[in-house]
Amino acid sequence: MTTTELQEPPVAEANEGQLVVPTVLTVDDEPSVLSALRRVFRVQGIKTLQATSAAEGLILLETNHVDMVISDMRMPEMDGARFLEKVRAHDESIVRILLTGYADISSTVAAINKGAIHRYIAKPWDDQDLVLAVREALVRRGLEKKNAELTELTKQQNEQLRDVNQTLESRVAARTSELQQINGMLDAAYEDLNNTFLHAVNVFSSLLEMRGGQSGHSRRVAEISQETAKQLAMSERDVRDVYLAALVHDIGTIGFPDAMLGKPISTFTAEEHQRYRRHPIDGETALMTMSQLQGVARIVRQHHERWDGKGFPGGVSASDIVLGARIVAAASDLDDMLHGCMGNQRYTMDAAKKMLIGGVDTRYDRTVVETMLKVVDDMASAAKADVQLDVRDLRPGMVLARAMVSSKGATLLAAGHVFDERMVRQVQGFSMREGVRLSLWVQRKPDASEADAAEAQGSEK
Incomplete structure (x- = not known):
């Protein structure tokens, strides 16, 4: 070799x-x-x-x-x-x-x-x-x-690319999860802030009524207006504006002298009438500085306008009046008639309904009145199913069917409030500290048979 x-x-x-x-x-x-x-x-x-x-x-x-x-x-x-x-x-x-x-x-x-x-x-x-x-x-x-060699190099590069993609996918998934958590926290914070804001407006509305002597008026108007706005298919934001405007629609009366407060409008003097006709403008002025309440301020300004243009303060008519103002106007007059704030007498529900119908196409929007009367009937029927219970029996998840008011008529919690553990403790603690025995109206939960029937009916539809 x-x-x-x-x-x-x-x-x-x-x-x-x-x-x-x-x-x-x-x-x-x-x-x-x-x-x-x-x-x-x-x-x-x-x-x-x-x-x-x-x-x-x-x-x-x-x-x-x-x-x-x-x-x-x-x-x-x-x-x-x-x-x-x-x-x-x-x-x-x-x-x-x-x-x-x-x-x-x-x-x-x-x-x-x-x-x-x-x-x-x-x-x-x-x-x-x-x-x-x-x-x-x-x-x-x-x-x-x-x-x-090239095949092996390609294989290695593909493996490296796969590893990079997997790492990138993991990072994207982790980042997405992080963003979802952040968004969830932001949504929760916004919801909490929104609830706090609504509660603050309710409290402020109650304080106004305590001075004006119309206990529960704004709360009742707000509940009817809110349900009417929903039935008229208004957006969620517009329904919220209608509700808030109804709560503070009389904010312009805060500057009235004591002699005008609680006094029927029909008994006002000429000077008092002139001042009264300015309160929608004063109310708009008080609210328009807040960006969240721009829509509310416009409703407050127009809630005394009439369909035929003979209202105040601007004399606008028909569709030139924002829908929210047309709703609040009818709801406010209905409550005033029922509680004797429009004259020296209180109207029965049937009589008040006839008064509203009689004002269609002059004072009120026909569609608004027809929808509101149906809402009032539905609310009356739903109220029959409400359950009254002692505050000691209150549990998280229960829904307030009727507004919770103080002994002086101030709204403490609005109807529709969903109780969580914190609020349950606060309400029960308030009752114990003040020595006041509170009873609340909550929505009755349907039993199993009713729930099954409702689900079956929904499936048929």
Whole structure:
């Protein structure tokens, strides 16, 4: 076995700026064949390793980097076909060429069919054909090797990209979850702030009524106005504005002298009438500085306007009057008639309804009156189902059916308030501290049969 390394310019591919010299292992039991092969490859600048048997060839494979193996077919102990199969098992990327004579053609075909060799070259060979075959095989091996490297690189990059995407997805999911939590907290904070704001307006409205002597008027007007606005399909924001405007629609009377407070309008003097007709403007002025109450301020200004244009303070008519003001006007007059604030007598519900109907197309919007009368009937029917209970029996989740008022008529909690644990403790604590036995009206929850019937009815619809 001999080894030859050549100094001539090698036939090789560039690798990071350096030439890589290909190595060919030649195996033949005839030294003269090995010498001939060595001379051919020396001229081409190809490094050769030589072995005189398959066993020696396998040893060289274990200790050297080999790009190609050229083996004779007829060798003692192990023929070339079997030897090249072992080469393939050692490293499938090594190019395998079989030197064979004409008599070995059947064995050669069998070796090719098994996939053990890339090609065969018949003896005796032509040097030029041999060089071309070797060059072609080495180029193909280089391309295959490069393709394998690129494939592996692509695989690694894809794995890295997948890891990056998974990391990015995790970050996005974490950020999304964080934003959802923040939004949830903001929504809860906004809801709490909104509830606090509504409660503050209720308290302020009650304070106004305590001075004016019309206990519960604004609260009752607000409840009827709110339900009417809902039935008229107003937006959630507009329904809120109607409710708040109804609570503070008489805020302009805060500057009235004591002699005018609680006095029926029909008994006002000319000077008192003049002052009374200005209170919608004073109310708007008091509210318009708050951005949240711009819509409320406009309703307050127009709640004494009439459908026929004979109202005050602007004399506007019909649809030029905002819908919220048309609702509050009718609701306020209805409550005034029922509680004796419009004249010296109180009207029955039936009589008050007839008065409203009689004012349609002059004082009131027909659609508003028709809707409001239905709302009043529905509220009366719903009130029959309300449950009165002692404050000690109050539980979280219960809904206040009727406004909770103080002994002086001030609204403490508006109808529709949903009790949570904190409010339950506060109300019960107030009752114990003041020694006042409070009873509340809450909405009755339907029993199981009623709930099932309601659900079935909804499904039919």
